[in-house]
Amino acid sequence: MKEIIKICIKHGSLTKELVIKSRINSKGKRTYRCKICMKIQHKNHYEKNKLKILSKNKKYFDEHPDFKNRSKRKMYKLNPKKYIAKSVKWDKENRERKKDRQKKFKTEAVSNLFKSYVKQTLVRGTNLMHKDLSDELVNLAKAVFTLKRKIKNDT
Numbered sequence: 001m002k003e004i005i006k007i008c009i010k011h012g013s014l015t016k017e018l019v020i021k022s023r024i025n026s027k028g029k030r031t032y033r034c035k036i037c038m039k040i041q042h043k044n045h046y047e048k049n050k051l052k053i054l055s056k057n058k059k060y061f062d063e064h065p066d067f068k069n070r071s072k073r074k075m076y077k078l079n080p081k082k083y084i085a086k087s088v089k090w091d092k093e094n095r096e097r098k099k100d101r102q103k104k105f106k107t108e109a110v111s112n113l114f115k116s117y118v119k120q121t122l123v124r125g126t127n128l129m130h131k132d133l134s135d136e137l138v139n140l141a142k143a144v145f146t147l148k149r150k151i152k153n154d155t
């Protein structure tokens with residue numbers, strides 16, 4: 001039989017798996033808290049202070065712009081398969097938003113002449129591959145595209 005560590009008024013006898021370690025009391029004895037109650041308490045705290053917590057988080061993210069990416073990269077490294085599956089699932093469930101994202105990326109790629117866009121334009125209708133195009137060639141093409149656009153806009 002499992003040892004009962006704590007008795008919660010709401011949730012009864014609790015074993016090791018159902019408690020969280022808390023402070024050491026004045027008699028030098030470890031105290032425990034009910035996991036379920038703590039969860040509810042945290043949730044209530046969050047609901048009550050949602051705006052405050054969210055704005056505090058936002059402030060932190062604004063001040064540490066690479067934080068999200070850093071933790072994302074870390075997560076990805078730990079379990080790439082899981083991460084990719086998750087992102088594929090999200091895309092499936094959010095087709096419209098995926099489309100919007102792709103559209104936005106395409107617009108940006110076209111107007112800023114991303115390397116990938118320039119290469120794609122250059123290989124179209126040929127049997128060249130992206131890897132066949134040197135950076136020098138891409139930059140040359142970029143200059144030509146920019147020139148063409150300028151002429152089109154000025155006339």
Ligand SMILES: [Zn+2]
Nearest residue numbers: 008011034037
């Ligand atoms: Zn409890």
